[in-house]
Amino acid sequence: MPTNQSYRLFIAEKPSLARAIADVLPKPHQKGNGFIKAGNGDVVSWCIGHLLEQATPEIYDERYKKWTLDDLPIVPEKWILLPKNSTQKQFNILVELIKSADQIVHAGDPDREGQLLVDEVLNYCQLPTEKRKKIQRCLISDLNASAVEKSLEKLRNNQDFIPLSTSALARARADWLYGMNMSRVCTLAGQRSGYRGVLSIGRVQTPILGLVVRRDLEIAQFVPKPFYEVYAILQTKHNETFKAKWQPSEACAPYQDEEGRVLVKALAENVCQRIQGQTGIINKVSNKKKELAPPMPFNLSALQIEMAKRNSLSAQEVLDICQSLYEKHKLITYPRSDCRFLPEDHLKQIQGVKSAIESNCPELQTAINNADFALRSKAWNDKKVEAHHAIIPTLRKVNMDSLSSKEQAVYQVVATQYLAQFYPAYKYAELQIDVDISGGKFISKANQMLNEGWKVLFRSKNYQTDNEADSNENNGLLTKLVKKGESVQCTDTELLSKETQPPKYFTDATLLSAMTGIARFVKDPEIKKILRETDGLGTEATRAGIIELLFKRQFLTRQGKTIRATQIGKNLILSLPESVSMPDMTAHWELQLEEISKKEFSYQQFMYQLNCSLLTLIEQLKNSRLKIQS
Numbered sequence: 001m002p003t004n005q006s007y008r009l010f011i012a013e014k015p016s017l018a019r020a021i022a023d024v025l026p027k028p029h030q031k032g033n034g035f036i037k038a039g040n041g042d043v044v045s046w047c048i049g050h051l052l053e054q055a056t057p058e059i060y061d062e063r064y065k066k067w068t069l070d071d072l073p074i075v076p077e078k079w080i081l082l083p084k085n086s087t088q089k090q091f092n093i094l095v096e097l098i099k100s101a102d103q104i105v106h107a108g109d110p111d112r113e114g115q116l117l118v119d120e121v122l123n124y125c126q127l128p129t130e131k132r133k134k135i136q137r138c139l140i141s142d143l144n145a146s147a148v149e150k151s152l153e154k155l156r157n158n159q160d161f162i163p164l165s166t167s168a169l170a171r172a173r174a175d176w177l178y179g180m181n182m183s184r185v186c187t188l189a190g191q192r193s194g195y196r197g198v199l200s201i202g203r204v205q206t207p208i209l210g211l212v213v214r215r216d217l218e219i220a221q222f223v224p225k226p227f228y229e230v231y232a233i234l235q236t237k238h239n240e241t242f243k244a245k246w247q248p249s250e251a252c253a254p255y256q257d258e259e260g261r262v263l264v265k266a267l268a269e270n271v272c273q274r275i276q277g278q279t280g281i282i283n284k285v286s287n288k289k290k291e292l293a294p295p296m297p298f299n300l301s302a303l304q305i306e307m308a309k310r311n312s313l314s315a316q317e318v319l320d321i322c323q324s325l326y327e328k329h330k331l332i333t334y335p336r337s338d339c340r341f342l343p344e345d346h347l348k349q350i351q352g353v354k355s356a357i358e359s360n361c362p363e364l365q366t367a368i369n370n371a372d373f374a375l376r377s378k379a380w381n382d383k384k385v386e387a388h389h390a391i392i393p394t395l396r397k398v399n400m401d402s403l404s405s406k407e408q409a410v411y412q413v414v415a416t417q418y419l420a421q422f423y424p425a426y427k428y429a430e431l432q433i434d435v436d437i438s439g440g441k442f443i444s445k446a447n448q449m450l451n452e453g454w455k456v457l458f459r460s461k462n463y464q465t466d467n468e469a470d471s472n473e474n475n476g477l478l479t480k481l482v483k484k485g486e487s488v489q490c491t492d493t494e495l496l497s498k499e500t501q502p503p504k505y506f507t508d509a510t511l512l513s514a515m516t517g518i519a520r521f522v523k524d525p526e527i528k529k530i531l532r533e534t535d536g537l538g539t540e541a542t543r544a545g546i547i548e549l550l551f552k553r554q555f556l557t558r559q560g561k562t563i564r565a566t567q568i569g570k571n572l573i574l575s576l577p578e579s580v581s582m583p584d585m586t587a588h589w590e591l592q593l594e595e596i597s598k599k600e601f602s603y604q605q606f607m608y609q610l611n612c613s614l615l616t617l618i619e620q621l622k623n624s625r626l627k628i629q630s
Contacts, residue, residue: 001032001096002043009101010044010138011094011118013108016327018046020143021107024152034093043097047108051091052120054176055080069188072618073181075611079173081120091121098125103134106158110139110387111336112597113541115161116168137161141334141388143326144396164387167597170606174589178203181614182580185621186572195628199572200553203586204538205546206573209555210581211514211521212506213565213573222502227261228268232275232442233492234435238480241491244435244442246271257500265497271440272493280437282486291425294377294454296340297390297417300540301516303335303410308509311409312561315512315544321410322391329403330396331360331411334388336541341384342392347376352395357415359397364415367457371422379421392418416457423454433482437490505562508547515543518583537583568628575626577617585613 012018018036022029025038035045057064057074059082064071083091098104104122108114122135135158140151182201190199230246248255248262255264262268298306300319307313313321322335350373358368379390393415400408427450435442482488506514514521515537538546550556555569565573573581592609595601 001100002035002037002041006041006102007037007100008042008103008105009097010042010105010107011098011121012044012046013114013117014048014327015046017107017109017140017143018044020140020145020148020330021138021152024145024149034090035097043101045094045097046090047094047117047121048087048090050117050120051084051087051094052081052124053084054172055082057180067184067188069185069622072185072622073177073611073614074184075177081124094121095125098122098127103136104131105136105138105155106161107138107140109336110141110334111338111541112164112168112171112539115165116172119158119161119165120169133157133159135159139387141337142394143330144394146395147333163599164597166603167593170596170603171589171593173607174610175203177610178614181618182621185618186576186626189575189621189624189626190628193625193627193629195626197568197628199626199628200549200555201576201580202546202549203589204542205550206576206581207518207537207583207586208511208515208546209550209565209569210573211518212511212556212563213570213581215503215506216565216570219502219505224499224501225257225263226265226497226499227257227263228265229262229496229498230268230271231494231496232280232435232437232490233494234280234442234444234488235491236478236480236482236488237486238478240478240480242433242444242446242478243494244433244444247441247443249441261500268495272495275437275440275490276493278438278490280435280442280488280490282433282482282484282488283436283441284432284434285482285484286430286432287481288430289427289450290430291427291453293425294420294423295417296377296379297342297392297421298414299337299340299390300335301338301512301543302340303391303414304544305509305512305516306413307410308507308512310413311406312508313406314508314547316548317406318410319544321404321407325403325407325411329398329407331394331398331403332414333390333392333394335391337388337391338540339385339388340379340390341381342379342389343385344380344382346389346392347380349395353393353418356395356397357393357419360393360400361412361415364412364419367416367419370456371419372424373422375422375424377421420454420457423457424451426453426455427451431478431481435488505559505564507561507563511547511563512543518587522583522587524584537586571628572626575624575628577620580617 010018010021012021022036022038022044025042025044026040028039030037035043037043059080060074060076064074098121106115106118106122108118122132136155137158137160138151138155140148142148179200179202183199186199186201190197231243232246233241234244235241248260252262252267255267256262300322303322304315304318307318308315319335322332325332326335354368354371354373357364391414393411403411429448429450431446431448433444435444504510518537537543547556550569551558554566555572557564557566579585592601592606596603596606
């Protein structure tokens with residue numbers, strides 16, 4: 001232990017961050033047991049993830065060792081955190097350092113979890129009020145020396161982050177209460193039907209399983225229906241031809257499905273006969289020039305989705321690779337970010353990042369040469385950046401041979417997305433022609449690229465936008481545009497017979513996309529609104545782990561690239577009350593947790609509402625029989 005009477009203690013979340021902090025402190029350094037002492041007397045120590053964990057129910061009362069319905073719900077009156085056995089040694093070292101330090105700097109990761117992780121150790125030490133008030137907060141999202149030095153120059157008072165820590169505490173305790181009580185009641189209900197395993201329930205994992213089960217059932221129960229589309233082949237006065245698609249009128253509604261597709265072939269055949277050889281009149285010509293801004297830099301979910309599409313990597317693989325690129329190689333910024341914006345102060349580092357990419361990825365040299373580094377995309381916005389920013393390359397240059405092929409692939413994708421910020425918008429012309437033929441409405445759409453812009457970086461990818469999605473009816477624009485009021489001749493017709501298609505099984509990419517865009521799976525407009533304003537199901541840091549947990553519990557399985565529910569997973573979801581497997585509850589939680597972090601909602605209100613809903617669910621399940629086995 002340090003022998004000097006007063007010293008400043010930095011507490012990092014992990015040893016890698018501790019080393020990065022120590023590297024910028026005065027030398028010589030003295031390596032101690034669980035800490036590093038700098039030449040100026042400063043001491044750096046670290047957690048190893050969570051050093052403390054929630055006590056198990058039997059710690060509160062010995063009788064909870066046996067699972068019985070009469071004891072549920074179990075709600076601690078006073079919460080107990082205990083040191084983990086696996087990290088007890090480092091915990092003891094850190095506690096002694098905290099107690100003897102004159103000044104403490106909290107250097108947990110820059111997110112809700114990182115805030116709580118160090119705060120709970122500080123709280124455990126029961127520091128005097130004056131010492132607690134002096135604790136400072138250091139937010140580090142880049143482990144390279146220059147970035148760490150800048151962070152050390154911008155220390156804030158840790159008191160500013162109490163609401164964030166309270167929000168994380170509420171989530172951790174709520175997850176414990178909900179998961180432990182619901183798992184016990186469901187396991188006991190399963191046993192009454194002969195199931196001998198543990199049925200793990202979680203406020204995020206179970207709705208995710210519900211998503212997969214409902215998709216699998218929808219596919220299994222899908223019955224394809226034929227439908228029909230009619231196209232008119234039209235000739236202009238300049239002898240150019242184009243195709244226009246028939247738009248059924250309201251009178252056709254009885255012959256259409258809920259998506260407006262025509263289900264009766266005779267109706268489509270009748271339209272073909274009616275317009276063949278007839279003259280049509282141009283009712284409207286719209287020729288709009290549009291542009292599409294470059295895609296924003298990545299947050300973790302967006303990067304996981306991208307790498308699942310490109311390289312078939314699982315969410316957990318991408319997270320592990322990103323952690324390695326951040327901690328070991330120091331090539332990217334903090335990866336567990338939910339933000340896609342960058343601080344304006346970063347503008348000063350553009351040339352440095354460009355130089356690093358140039359050195360690390362020679363294959364991106366052409367992309368760098370063609371970039372305009374004077375351009376400013378909407379990514380730079382201080383108002384959109386809180387504790388951490390988007391994932392981008394750092395200033396570090398390394399020998400890329402030291403990276404695995406997957407690490408190289410992820411780095412290159414992150415670098416390419418960063419370079420896209422210095423390319424102009426993709427520009428295109430969108431043409432729409434409305435034609436009246438024998439009283440029927442026909443529409444032709446076509447797009448024409450005017451300036452490839454940033455899309456030149458992604459030629460191998462399909463970056464089709466919503467605006468472009470309907471443009472495949474024509475191969476291009478007419479060389480001589482028609483005008484409103486002009487006549488065209490219907491020289492031929494096409495009747496296309498198609499079949500409705502079932503939804504596709506989830507993959508790593510589409511399941512992550514569903515989790516981040518969960519609002520589209522919810523009918524209640526109020527819940528939809530909440531979910532659009534939050535980050536969906538789970539957080540950037542937890543999504544990969546939750547998906548992996550569902551595989552570990554044997555609720556999910558992989559078939560090729562697809563993710564399917566097992567029979568146990570299906571039976572569980574079908575046996576549970578619908579509210580347990582829907583995202584509505586977690587939507588409310590996330591909204592309230594966000595409000596707690598902004599001091600707009602209280603911890604007490606949140607926990608009271610949770611306990612009330614938990615009691616209702618347990619009473620509902622106590623007398624049920626969950627039929628898990630086939």
